[in-house]
Amino acid sequence: MxxxxxxxxxxxxxxxxxxxxxxxxxxxxxxxxxxxxHFLAWVAKGLGWFLRALDTALEKLVWVTGVSEKKRLRRWGQFIAVFVLLTLLGAFIPKPSIALFFVVIALVLILAIYRHWERDENKRLSEIQKGRAISDREDLTQEMLAALGLLLFFIPLGFARLGEMIVFLSGDTPTHGLESAWYVWGELLKAVPLVDWSEVFGVPNLSGVEAQGKTGASLTFVMRVMFDLLILAGLIRIISIIRSINSGHDIRNLEEGLKSDDETKIEAAITKLGELAGQERRNALSHLFEITNGTRSDGKLKTHKWREKSARSLVDAANKLTIWTNDLSNLDNFLLGIEAYKTAAQYLEPHDPIYWATIQNELGIASVNLSELTVDHERLKQAEYFYLKALKIRSNEKEELVKDWANTQNNLGFCLYLQGSSLGSKDIIERALSALEQSLTERDEEKNSLGWAQTKHNVALALLKIGELTAKDAYLIDAVSSCHAALQIRKIDIYPDLWVASRTLSADIFCALGIMQNDNKWIEQARTEYSVVSQFYLENSQQRMHALIQNRIATALFHEGTILNNPTLLEQAITKHKEQLDIIKKSTDPLRWASIHNDLGAALWQLGQIRDDKELIVEAKDSFYSTLEVFNEHDSPSAWAQAQQNLGNSLALLASDIDGLKRALSAYEAALKVRVIESSPSSWAHTMLYYGLTLSEAWKTTHEKKYLKQALNVLESISDWHAQNNNPEGVEAIEQMLIQLNVDN
CATH class of the missing domain: 1.20.5 (Single alpha-helices involved in coiled-coils or other helix-helix interfaces)
Incomplete structure (x- = not known):
């Protein structure tokens, strides 16, 4: 080598x-x-001015051809008349130089038509991208193609007339006298396949006719430029349009169908628009909005037949647009789907009230899903409104509507449960239970087992929440029974997704029972249930849900560690929470992230107390502050109040002076804005206890009578509440605190 x-x-x-x-x-x-x-900027500015001026001139000239006319007959009539006249002038005027002048005019007008079509297509594309309907614009593609055909007519015509003045073509052709036509097509065939192939491979004009001299070369150059600018560019643009039409983005064919007087075409167009609207084609959806509202700019399709068909197509599209997702990627479609439901309902209410009630029910479902997606709890109130409207038509007194009535009652109950949970309101949860019990009067285990199980599951959810709010374990025992009843129908081999939801709920109830009764056996049972659910998600490659269940296991470990005063269990809980924060990110799932931080803070706080470790309490405080970056009083009042309570606990332990205690008191007072005795009595009592203890510390630190007075009032309020709820142990504990305060005083 x-x-x-x-x-x-x-x-x-x-x-x-x-x-x-x-x-x-x-x-x-x-x-x-x-x-x-800035030299290039000046050049670009000058070139831009020239091109804009040229484009403006062409736009002003296009009216001559009739292409800008709205009415098709008038447009084509003027188009044909103008070019027939130019043909006659270019072909038959005896003087070639004058004839060529009219040929040039024809070529300029053809360029003007092409630019007008291109502008029209750009506007159409812009409207499509904005999702707007196009009902008042004509499709000028046929006129543009006719103009390109005329280009190939006038160029050889002009060459033939120029040939009368100078000889610039040479070569033999099969038909004598048609040299110009043969030359033009020969050059076109050289130009079209990849443009440069003829130059690279030295291919001659395929017709055998060649241009000669500088005049021939110059004319060939001009002609090839026109081929590039018009024919090639036009063909490429048309191919792009065809692809857009086939993909359903460009719906000009359907728009033409809507403008026709053929009912078959109109019906087919509306049906297709409904399909495309369900595929997130917003321009199709806009057409359905216009037809349903009777607001088309051309004044067509205002009869009941078409408006009703369009309204029903809107409902079909909305059903697809409001399909649930776990993130905000589908938010725009959700909002459009809800508006589609509303528009359809507004038109159909007087014409088909039963179908209108169905739409109201679907609006309720979509609003509930949107609330969970955006954490906008006002949507839950809207959902309640829609369900109540549906129930004005859906009555259990009409046999044919009983199933629908029971379904809407179940949906209303679930909506109220979500409202009550968010607000920490016992009254709203009780309304939820009432609606669900109404549903169960018609949902039969034998005839509608799946619906019955769904309502039983929802009843268990409501009982769990009301048990937590009232601190009464009887509700939780009933919740266990209701949940297990649902699981008799929701079998893992038939309904795995429903099974895992009810199995998770069962674990949640066991955990709540363990906390309320301070009994570790319930917590252990909850951990067993969570482990089964966790394994299910792991086997089905649902990593996100697996992570969330792991966080529940961590929470169960925290409660078990608290009951047993076991720091090892608390350490395990802290480790698991931190592992989940490596998976659940604030940017993608802020609510879950905030909840995990709250749970992590609670575990850190408990371990800090056991070990008397201030650093752990500081870490807990920081975790609660992280939680409050996401939760707020308006959107997540119950979770926000819990985080404020936890923050107050941390600040109270860390306080070394009255300023620190004041910060803790402020956190408790914030929590008590939401935790009121009327709607959340148990949570209210819990927060009031820590509030009273911190006021006592403020009194001991400053000896200011106002803190003592407040502390006594708070503790007396708690004592009265325990007495009203027949809790002598609670009364006795508070009385001991009051005695100690009076002794200190």
């Missing part, structure tokens, strides 16, 4: 590459220098 030869070849190749690179770099530096001294 000749290494010297290889080296020489390599250096030679490298030299060529470097030489080319340095030339490119030099040109780049030159362009950059020209840019810095």
């Amino acid at each position: 000749d290494w010297m030869a290889i080296k020489e070849h390599g250096i030679n190749a490298l030299g060529n590459g470097l030489a080319s690179f340095f030339v490119a770099a030099a040109i780049g530096l030159l362009i950059y220098g020209l840019y810095k001294i």
Whole structure:
């Protein structure tokens, strides 16, 4: 092997590459220098002005051709008349120079038509991207294609007339006298396949006719430029339009169908628009909005037949647009779907009240899903409104509507449960239970087992929440029974997703029972249930749900560690919470992230108390502050109040002076804005206890009578509440605190 030869070849190749690179770099530096001294900006400005002026002139000329006319008959009539006249003038005027003048006019008008069509297509594309309906614009593609055909008519015509003045073509053709036509098509065939192939491979004009002299070369150059600008560009644009039509983005064919007087075409167009609207084609959806509202700009399709069909197509599209997702990627579609439901309902209410009630029920479902997606709890109130409207029509007194009535009652109950949970309101949860019990009067285990199980599951949810709010374990025992009843129908081998939801709820109830009764056996049972659910998600590759269940297991460990005063269990809980924060991110799932931080803070706080470790309490405080970055009083009042309570606990332990205690008191007072005795008695009592204890500490620190007075009032309020709820142990504990305060005083 000749290494010297290889080296020489390599250096030679490298030299060529470097030489080319340095030339490119030099040109780049030159362009950059020209840019810095604003020379290129001046050139671009001048060129832009010239092109805009040319475009404006062409737009002003296009009216001559009739292409800008709205009415098709008038447009084509003027188009044909103008070009027939120019043809006659270009062909039959005896003087070639004057004839060529009219040929040039024809070519300029053809360019004007092409630019007008291009502008029209750009506007159409812009409207499509904005999702707007296009009902008042004509499709000018046929006129543009006719103009391109005329281009291939007038160029050889002009060449033939020019040939009367000078000879610039040579060669033999099969038909004598048609040299210009043969030459033009020969050049066109050279130009169309990849544009440059004829120059690269030195292909002659395929007709055998060649241009000669500078005149021939110049004319060929101009002609080829026109081919590039009009024919090639036009063909590429048309191919793009065809692709857009086939994909359903460009619906001009359907728009033409809507404008026709053929009912078959109109019906087919509306049906297709409904399909496309369900595929997130917003321009199709806009057409359905216009037809349903009777607001088309052309004044067509205002009869009941078409408006009703359009309204029903809107409902079908809305059903697809409001499909649930776990993130905000579908938010725009959700909002559009809800508006589609509303528009359809508004028109159909007087014409088909039963179907209108169905739409109201669907609006309720969509609003509930949207509330969970956006954490906008006002949507739950809207959902309640929609369900109540549906129930005005759906009555259990009409046999044919009983199933629908029971379904809407179930949906209303679930909606009220979500409202009550968010607000921490016992009254709203009781309304939820009432609606669900109404549903169960018609949902039969034998005839509608799946619906019955769904309502039983929802009843268990409501009982769990009301048990937590009232601190009465009887509700939780009933919740266990209701949940297990649902699981008799929701079998893992038939309904795995429903099974896992009810199994998770069962674990949640066991955990709540363990906390309320301070009994570790319930917590252990909850952990067992959670482990089964966790394994299910792991086996089904649902990593996100697996992570969320792992966080529940961590919470169960926290409660078990608290009951047993076991720091090892608390450490395990803290480790698991931190592992979940590596998976659940604030940017993608802020609510879950905030909840995990709250749970993590609670575990850190408990471990800090056991070990008397201030650093752990500080870490807990920081975790609660992280929680409050997401939760707020308006959107997540119950979770926000819990985080404020926890923050107050941390600040109270860390307080070394009255300022620290004041910060803790402020946190408790914030929590008590939401935790009121009327709607959340148990949570109210819990927060009031810590509030009273912190007021006592403020009294001991400052000896200011106002803190003592407040502390006594708070503790007396709690004592009265325990007495009203027949809780002598609670009364006795508070009385001991009051005695101690009075002794200190």
